[in-house]
Amino acid sequence: MNRFKSSSILAVISFGIGTILFISQLIIGKFSNLLFIGYIYVIIAIIINLLAVIALVFSFAKNYNKKDALRCFGVILINIPIAYLYFLIIIQLF
Secondary structure (H helix, E strand, O other): OOHHHHHHHHHHHHHHHHHHHHHHHHHHOOOOOHHHHHHHHHHHHHHHHHHHHHHHHHHHHOOOOHHHHHHHHHHHHOHHHHHHHHHHHHHHHO
16 A cells, blocks of 8 residues: 555544544533543544654655645645634533
């Protein structure tokens, strides 16, 4: 599996887990350890996705397929505003 496909899959999995945690928090409510789990997840996801972005930067610099690299950057980076939106909603509700 190439670096681009791995990065895209990683971004989709990060989005999926984050969305599951977000919806679970909305369903379960205020009195749950899910907020703490969510915070830990976000920290771990940031580190892992940052490493994927760094690997993509090196691939981009080595003149691999730039179109695929840019697409993967977009898939990974689109998670940032989504995570921020989830954060704002959770902070407002809880």
